[in-house]
Amino acid sequence: MAAPHKTLCPYCGVGCGLEVVPQRPSDDPTLPQRWQTRGDRAHPSSQGMVCVKGATVAESIDQDRLLYPMLRESLDAPFERVSWEVALDQITHRIRDVLEDLGPDGVYMYGSGQFQTEDYYVAQKLIKGCLGTNNFDANSRLCMSSAVSGYLQSLGSDGPPCCYEDLDLTDCAFLIGTNTAECHPIVFNRLRKHHKRNPHVKLIVVDPRRTETAQVADLHLAIRPGTDITLLNGIGHLLLRWGALDQGFIHQSTQGFADYTDVLRHYEPSIVAERCGIAEADLETAARTWAKSQSVLSLWSMGLNQSSEGTAKVCSLISLHLLTGQIGKPGAGPFSLTGQPNAMGGREAGGLAHILPGYRLVKNPQHRQEVEQFWGLPEGQISPTRGLTIGEMIPALEHDQVGLLWIAATNPAVSLPDLNRTKAALQRSPFTVYQDAYYPTETAAYAHLLLPAAQWGEKTGTMTNSERTVTLCQAFRPPVGEARADWEVFAEVGRRLGFADQFQFATSADVHREFVQITQGRLCDMTGISHEQLATSPIQWPCPTQETADTAADTAPDKHNKRLYTDHHFAYPDGRARFMPYHEKGLAEPADDRYPFVLTTGRLYGHWHTQTRTGRIAKIQKMHPQPFLEMHPRDAERLQLADQDWVEVRSARGTARLPVLVTKNIRPGTLFVPMHWGSLWAEDAECNALTHPEACPISLQPELKACAVQVVPLSPPDQSQSLAQVEERTALPVAMVPHNPVKSSEPETHSSGVLSSS
Incomplete structure (x- = not known):
């Protein structure tokens, strides 16, 4: 039997290694070749794990292909x-x-x-x-452009300083603006194993929704949308008050501490708790956990980046790491989770x-x-x-x-x-x-x-x-x-x-x-990397032609598990990181009397972005058959709505029509719509018909995570969206139908351990 082909999952930025093996549906050589994917146990980043997207990706490879100019x-x-x-x-x-x-x-x-x-x-x-x-x-x-700008402002260069091994070593994982369990499931699976095995390890999740990630947290801070900087400054205020600082690191490796502390003094716990909509005791618990932990690892994604204050939010998070010296060591650091595979x-x-x-x-x-x-x-x-x-x-x-x-x-x-x-x-x-x-x-x-x-x-x-x-x-x-x-x-x-x-x-x-x-x-020196070397094993950068003590792996001889800034020398010319103090300005488009709800958007476990690939996989379509609007029961009762009732969501720019999912897993006054459905896959369900283009002035990343909307009840639609309608809407012109199109089928069972969608 031929050796499997080594490759990478083409979905999120976790970068899971895949092995692809050929399969034929029968002994008939005239039928097209089919392929099965499984996790690559030798890949250092994913260690054989793969989620449902990676497990089924080969099923889309012959679906609806563009064949000619x-x-x-x-x-x-x-x-x-x-x-x-x-x-x-x-x-x-x-x-x-x-x-x-x-x-x-x-x-x-x-x-x-x-x-x-x-x-x-x-x-x-x-x-x-x-x-x-x-x-x-x-x-x-x-x-990810806000993450880029945040790293540049705070550390002097782009480049996440952490590695996945830190998921196995941290004492406190602080997740903010990321539903890691659904959007980066293999990273979360690894972190969750570490969390379950070690009772002293704490998991803090900051999110207006009680997501799959938040449901297993030791502490869930369900803040109001747009109050991230207030929360982070509030934690910094308590750390400063308690003297939970790394004075040696601050003195030797940073600039701007005085200006930062001037900002923190404005964030008394009572003020922060009221603005964020959380209990003051929970704020103090989060700060105590950070202060007591030997290693703090923060993870974030679109919830911080997709904001009119995206760069400020990222810098405010990194400043907490600088305040406590939680960077450049095992199990610690500010770790941006990238959304795209490359x-x-x-x-x-x-x-x-x-x-x-x-x-x-x-x-x-x-x-x-x-x-x-x-x-x-x-x-x-x-x-x-x-x-x-x-x-x-x-x-x-x-x-x-x-x-x-x-x-x-x-x-x-x-x-x-x-x-x-x-x-x-x-x-x-x-x-x-x-x-x-x-x-x-x-x-x-x-x-x-x-x-x-x-x-x-x-x-x-x-x-x-x-x-x-x-x-x-x-x-x-x-x-x-x-x-x-x-x-x-x-x-x-x-x-x-x-x-x-x-x-x-x-x-x-x-x-x-x-x-x-x-x-x-x-900083991203890759002169020691080539296709020929990568054919043997993935390699983590920095990897110059000649390795030095600064570029060699911390814990392994296999050119992996490298952390940046282990010597506390940063990418600015003077080698010092910068405290970047920011006050919160709030949402670019807050709720008001006409548009009383804040709408946020995000991914679902099975789908990928706009369904160009996952929408053509039957198993995933069955997992997520239609879009929906999450709403808290208190808001549903006020609007006299029941679960699965249809509504029209209106913003100053457009509308969307969706069934309601009534759930306590979201804050009152906040709504959620998945981002995946465009006009090919559902009618009048595009979340971005509602969102506004206001962007962070530094990263120029738009605030896709928050816009103001109103909700109007509707009569049930005459005909609900069905897979048959989707197939009709996406039918190809005759000149573009692929040769020997392959129908999707259920994936094989994978010994590498496919995560289920809980």
């Missing part, structure tokens, strides 16, 4: 199949025209944490280098509008010069101006400042806030290229040119997970139809535009070999 003259016209030659000519001619009419900033590319690092890197070289515009942003802007790799490769490869900044002249020289480009070729974020791209479209929009591996017609405005802006694009593995998607309706992309399992490249572990994702089958790897498309366009010297890549290994050289001497 498709072109149309206008959004009202039908798509027609064209050759790659025609498609590439269209792109290059359009880019040349835009460069002449609008200049480089008339081109805009929106990428994805679904990219492999090689895809990200070649895209940066094309857009920021050769074309001379920083108009490349990725859906990580919606996900959001970390994208950050390393420069995949946001304000950064360049190797953790460099667009606005830094030395950084620009280093990259220009490395890429063989003339001085001044890289623009000193930050590119447009995806949020800023919308008004740019409205004002006819974008001549070519290139979207790849993401679905903004569902995922962006203020969705009605977003869709209207997308309709204004003169020419939109949409590059994806699946068709239809909601965004395809706004495209002029569709490009078929090779997806998970069909191309080889690297991804970096939340703990900085780089894994080689090996192809185990050829691309379907005429699909191509994203980096290959970007490189070919670059060559056709006259930059042949910059794109002499024959394989993804060639791309990776060049990319790691640009990380030399940076």
Whole structure:
């Protein structure tokens, strides 16, 4: 029997190792090959565990695939199949025209944490280098950009300082703004095992909802949405009052302590408890637990990041670690859980509008010069101006400042806030290229040119997970139809535009070999990593060509379990971390008399983002058959609503129609809607028709976690959403039906231990 193919789960940032084994449904060789996934016990990050998404991912690989380039003259016209030659000519001619009419900033590319690092890197070289515009942003802007800004402000550089081994070593896990049990289940499973085995270990969860994560916590702080900074400053106030500080660390390794303590003095426990809507005793319990613990590990995700104060929230959390010296040691530190599978790799490769490869900044002249020289480009070729974020791209479209929009591996017609405005802006694009593995998607309706992309399992490249572990994702089958790897498309366009010297890549290994050289001497130094080495085992960075005491693993000889800042020397030039004091400003759109509820959004265990992949897997559709609105019984009684009654949710921007789930697992006055349903999967259920575009002024990440809404009872709909309706809505044009389509089936049982959805 052939050895299994080693790869990585293409969903969240946990980065679980998978093994893929071939299976045939029968002995008939004319039937298509099928594949089964199981956890890779040798992978250091996941140790053989896999959740339902990873266990079923192979079932979607032949569902509704985009097989050929498709072109149309206008959004009202039908798509027609064209050759790659025609498609590439269209792109290059359009880019040349835009460069002449609008200049480089008339081109805009929106990428994805679904990219492999090689895809990200070649895209940066094309857009920021050769074309001379920083108009490349990725859906990580919606996900992790506040974490990036928080690390930069507090520690001097992006890069989570912790590793997953800290889940097994901590005395206190402080989870804020993360439903880890459902959104990062393998991380939570590991933490939960440690928590259950060790009675002294405490788990504190901060969340307006009593999620699957909060239900097993020793302390659940169900704060009002938007009061995170008040809570964190309130904990800091008590630590300061009790003298529970690390004075030596503060003196030797930080700056800004006096300004920070001036802010903390305003957060008396009684004031904090009232603002947050929690008991004063619970606030003190949280602070006592932090003070008494030898090692405190904080974990956060979208609940902090997706906020108009996202960076301030992240910095306020990191400041608690600086106050108590809880960083750079086993079991401790501020640990951002990435949402996308390769959001970390994208950050390393420069995949946001304000950064360049190797953790460099667009606005830094030395950084620009280093990259220009490395890429063989003339001085001044890289623009000193930050590119447009995806949020800023919308008004740019409205004002006819974008001549070519290139979207790849993401679905903004569902995922962006203020969705009605977003869709209207997308309709204004003169020419939109949409590059994806699946068709239809909601965004395809706004495209002029569709490009078929090779997806998970069909191309080889690297991804970096939340703990900085780089894994080689090996192809185990050829691309379907005429699909191509994203980096290959970007490189070919670059060559056709006259930059042949910059794109002499024959394989993804060639791309990776060049990319790691640009990380030399940076915090994310990966010069000691190659495809050949990764074929043996994943490797955690930093990993320079020559290991030093600072880059070697803390506890293991296998290039894993590396922590940053173990010497308490941080990435600022003076080596000192910064206390970044912030007062809370509150939600950008608080509830009022007209819109009396605060709506928050999030993921469910089985689904992934906008269902482009998981929506095509029968088992997951059965787990989560329809969207819903969570509401506290007190609010339901006031509106005379019962469980499963239908309502219309209204904001200042749009509406959604949903059945009500009455539950005590949410605060009164707060509502919750899952984010996964776009127009292909349910009617009038898009949560982002409700959300607003206000963003953090530093990270420019939108506040997807909170908007003000009203709720109006409805009569039951004439016909509820069914799987049959979904199948009808997502039916493919005849020209695009895949050869030998495979129907989804129940997954096999996996000995590696699939987590169930509780």
